[in-house]
Amino acid sequence: MATPVTEQAVRHDSDPAYAARIEHVSKSFGRPGARQQVLDDITLDVAPGEFVCLLGASGCGKSTLLNLVAGLDEPTAGAIATPGGRPALMFQEHALFPWLTAGRNVELALRMRGVPRAERRERAEELLELVRLKGAHGKRVHELSGGMRQRVAMARALAQDSQLLLMDEPFAALDAITRDVLHEELTRIWAETGVSVLFVTHNVREAVRLAQRVVLLSSRPGRVAHQWTVDFPQPRRIEDAAVADLSVEITEQLREEIRRHGQH
Amino acid sequence: MASTETTTATPPTAAAEDTAKDTTGATAKAVSKDAGKATSGADRPDHLAGLEAGLDALETRAAAKVPVWQLLRTKALPPVLAVALVIVVWQLAYHFQVKPHYDLPSPADVAGSLHQMWLQGQLLGYIWTSVSRGALGFVVAVLIGTPLGLLVARVAPVRAAIGPILSGLQSMPSVAWVPAAIIWFGLNDSTIYAVVLLGAVPSIANGLVSGVDQVPPLFLRAGRTIGATGLRGVRHVLLPAALPGYLAGLKQGWAFSWRSLMAAEIIATSPDLGTGLGQLLENARTNQDMPSVLAAIGLILVVGIGIELLVFRPMERRVLRSRGLQPGGA
C-alpha cells in the first residue's frame, strides 16, 4: 500500500453497541484457478445512529460489500454482524413492485415483518407522510416521478424498522435538482428516525454533503484506503464552501488511488 | 450518469459556482448573505415541501383519456370491415358459382341453417356442451400446469429432466393423441379431457416458465431484503412478477384447449357423448348438409375468438395497464 491509512474512525472499543460490524471481510468471485478478489480485509464499524458514506471508483466493490452486509451474499472470509436485525436496502433503481400501488409496496414490507393487517394501512400512511408523499398511497409506481419513486422506496425500506439502512447509490439516476432535494430529505429523516445509514456513492460531494464519516475504498482489491470524519453541522448544502474544500481533498486522494492502477 | 460534482478538482469558490449552476442557480456565498432567501433554519422544511411538490407536479404525467368514439373507430371498425369484406367476396363467389351451390352455399343459407338450429332450441345446447367441456378441461389444465411450470422454472434438475419434453409437447398437434386416447379410455368424456389436457397443460406450464425467467433479478433481491423468502417470496414476489408471462400462457392454453377439444369431438363421435360443436360439424358432414357444416365452422371460430376477447384480453389488458405497460400487438 502506497498511501498511509489515516485511522480517524470513531472506534467503539469501549462501547460494544454497533449497528454493523464488518471484520476482516474478503470476497472473491469466480472458480478456483480464475478467481478475482474484489474485497480484501475490510474492517469497518457503523455506530448506532451514525451516517457513513462508502466512497470509491466504479467497480471497486462497493455494491458487493453492501450486498454482504445485507445478507444477500456470503463473504469468502471474515465476519459481518448486524445486531439490529435484517438491514434495509435501497438500490439505485427504485425496485418497487409495479403490480402494487405505492402504499401496498410499503405495506408488503410491513406484512413481511409481521405487522398485523389492521395496523398496516395506518403505518404505511405514516411512512409515506414521512417521505412527504401524503395521499400517494393509491398511486401506481409508473404514475410517479423518479424522485417520488425513490421516496416510496425509502418509505418501504423504513417500513422494515431496521436499525441499519443500506443505500446503494440511491440517487445516482436522478437529476441534480431532485437529488439535492432528496439529500435534504434523507438528512431530515435520518435525524428524525435515528437510523444508522451506510450509504454507497461514487460522488465525492454527495458523500461529504451527507456523511458524518467518509470511507474511501481502493480498487482491485477493495480495501479501506482512507477515512475522514466530517464534523461540520447539518443541515449542509452541497454548495457550502466547507463541503467543497473537503471534497477537493478527498477527490485528490481518490484520484491518487485510481492513478496507482495505471502504473503497472 | 456522469455527474459534474465528482470531476471538480478546482478551487473551492469555482467549485461552488460550478455546482450552483447544476442546482438552484444561487451560489453558496450569495445564499448565506441573502437572509430573505434563507435556505437553512426553521422555515426550511416548508420551503422543501413546496419545492418537492413542485418537482412532483412537473414530473408526473397525466393519463390521457381516449374518447369512446375514437376507440370504436380505431379498434372496432377495422375488424367489422374485414368481416364485411369476407362476406361480400363469399357472396360474389356464390353468385358466379365458383363452386356448385350444394358445395358453396350463400351466406344467407348458412344464416338460415343457424336460424333453424336456434328455432329448434338446440343452438345454445351445442355451444354449452363444448364450452363447458373446454372450460372444465382448461381449469384442470391450469391446476396441473401451474405447479408443474413452477417446479420446472425453479428446480434445476426438474427443468433439465422435463423442460425439453414440455417444450416438445407444446409443438405437438394434440389431435395425434386422439387415436391412442380412444383405445385407452374408450369413446367417452375421459378421452376428450385427456386430449384437452395434453394440449393445454404444456403451454400453460411453459408460459409460467418463461414468465418466471423474465422476472428481473432486482425484484427478487428487493423481495429478499424485505423478508419475502421461500414460499412467501414465491407468493408475494415471484408469482405476481411472472403474471404477464403466465397470462400469455393461459391465453395460449385456452387456444390449445379449444383446438384439442374440437379435434377430439370431431373424431370421437358417439351417441353416448353429448353433441358439441365438433360433433355438430361431423354430423353435418355425414348428412352432406353444407350450410350446417359452414355454420358449425363459424360457431367454432366465433366461440374461440369470443372467449379470448371477452375473458383473456381484458384480463391481460388490466394487468399490463396497472403496471404501466402497453398491451403489445393487436
Ligand SMILES: Nc1ncnc2c1ncn2[C@@H]1O[C@H](COP(=O)(O)OP(=O)(O)O)[C@@H](O)[C@H]1O
Ligand atoms: N456476482 C459476481 N460475479 C463475478 N464478479 C462480480 C460479481 N459481482 C461483482 N463482481 C465484480 O466485482 C467488482 C466490483 O463490483 P461492484 O461491487 O458492483 O462495484 P461497485 O458497486 O463499486 O461499482 C467488479 O469488477 C465486478 O465485475
Ligand SMILES: [Mg+2]
Ligand atoms: Mg455499484
